[in-house]
Amino acid sequence: LIDEAEKIFGAEYDGITSRLLSMILWWMQEHNSDVLTILTTNDASKLPVELKRHGRLDTQITFEKLHTSAQGSFGKKYADSMKHIHQIHPSRVAELLLEQDGQDMHGTPIMKKRSCAEVIHIMLQEIKRAVKTR
Numbered sequence: 708l709i710d711e712a713e714k715i716f717g718a719e720y721d722g723i724t725s726r727l728l729s730m731i732l733w734w735m736q737e738h739n740s741d742v743l744t745i746l747t748t749n750d751a752s753k754l755p756v757e758l759k760r761h762g763r764l765d766t767q768i769t770f771e772k773l774h775t776s777a778q779g780s781f782g783k784k785y786a787d788s789m790k791h792i793h794q795i796h797p798s799r800v801a802e803l804l805l806e807q808d809g810q811d812m813h814g815t816p817i818m819k820k821r822s823c824a825e826v827i828h829i830m831l832q833e834i835k836r837a838v839k840t841r
Contacts, residue, residue, distance in 0.1 A: 782800040
């Protein structure tokens, strides 16, 4: 697992990172063993083109951001899984998401898409706030 590969192999890298990239690229191209290698990234556009060359990456999976209804559902499930620390009422989950979105110039809530990680971050902030005020 190479997590957040764009931070390792971003636009500017030194000699050590360059050598590491060369070794990984060679291995990805030449290995014959049954190995699952996973690269994660938050921004694939920052990865070097060498990584994307044919024969190196077999599959690319993109996880799209969640629409509002899916955010609420995911947020409620996550909050429920954390109830041993702090119980968040289901209606509070929707409020938290709306508070983060803001409003347009007419006062209409702006509902933006979020990743699961962003929803978890919002839920965790609420849990931390609630636990501190106990």
